[in-house]
Amino acid sequence: MAAVDTGVETLDSAGSDEGDDGVRRRDFINIAAVSFAGAGAVATVFPLVNQMNPSADVLALASVEVDISAIETGQSIKTSWRKQPVFIRNLTAA
Structure with a gap:
């Protein structure tokens, strides 16, 4: 007998990514969140460090x-x- 293709995939074959070695969506979201937090930290810390530099009249x-x-x-x-x-x-x- 010939196998009949119903066009419906089961959850076991389509939704399983435990054996997948590629980049998962969760990995991308984690990397993006850490990058965004790092950029925010730099944007917050830079003015605080920059205000400790001497002013122009002191340098003169x-x-x-x-x-x-x-x-x-x-x-x-x-x-x-x-x-x-x-x-x-x-x-x-x-």
Whole structure:
């Protein structure tokens, strides 16, 4: 006798994915959820870390320029930086 194809699949053959080695829908949803949570964490933490950077007025006061080419060997000069004295010496070889 010939087998009759009814066109109806049983749950055992169509819905079973226990032996399937491919990517399941649940795996994709888990990866997407973790990626979304990671992006949200970065978007939340970045402004908090960025506000700890120094402001522009602090960076402007952070440096001082002094011409040291005019200092002779053995001579020292005094300059100020943030209202504090800074001593610059050109030491001798000895």
